[in-house]
Amino acid sequence: MAKGILLLHGPNLNLLGTRQPEVYGGMTLAEINSAVEQHLAAYDVQLRTAQSNHEGALIEFLHEARGWADGVVFNPGAYTHTSVALRDAITAIELPVIEVHLSNVHGREAFRHTSLLAGVCLGAIAGFGWHSYILAVDALLRHWDLLRD
Ligand code: DQA
Secondary structure, three states: OOEEEEEEEOOOHHHOOOOOHHHHOOOOHHHHHHHHHHHHHHOOEEEEEEEOOOHHHHHHHHHHHOOOOOEEEEEOHHHHHOOHHHHHHHHHHOOOEEEEEOOOHHHOOHHHOOOOOHHHOOEEEEOOOOHHHHHHHHHHHHHOOOOOO
């Protein structure tokens, strides 16, 4: 039975490739999505991707995931540090969610050191650039006991 993964990207991540490449790397969002897709090619996984700059739209993607996905890899962008509503949505959907950041948020401004979401996620990965997403997907596969060497 195929597993479903929602790869969800929050605000400003549509600008990847040109947005502060010294912080976030040079890959576009489409390139990151396709790297994850390629990584998952060896697994029986259905991947869907989405991005929004709007908190409410991200909440709706999470709600919809309840109907088809088995897990979520989520870079909530700046909403990580502010959104009680996203925290409540993650709690409500009862799916394993991995919080992902390209940059090492703990080495940056103090306001980025707090995540309102990590505590209701299965775990969080930060600081490995686009590879953070691969590590997050592997964390889900391992959670399901599907990860191969
Ligand atoms: C980010 C880190 C956030 O603090 C920031 O607001 C982002 C990107 C990251 O991937 O490193 O938009 O989530």
